[in-house]
Amino acid sequence: MMNRRNDPYRDIKVYHRFAGFSARGVLALCYKRPRAINLRRGYSWTLRDEAVTCKKCLRLLAAREMEAA
């Protein structure tokens, strides 16, 4: 399986972990305050933990798993 964090061509989109909806759009897990993801800047979001490429979101997901363990 391809490592999504390997991005030699810098053409992999930043995928944040979906955290909910707001009136302004989709919320990302890594945002301290609920804020809509800016889709125009190449950001996107995913519901699948393994598809997340945002480093902050990945760190938060890892922390969450440790809490649950």
Ligand SMILES: [Zn+2]
């Ligand atoms: Zn993120």
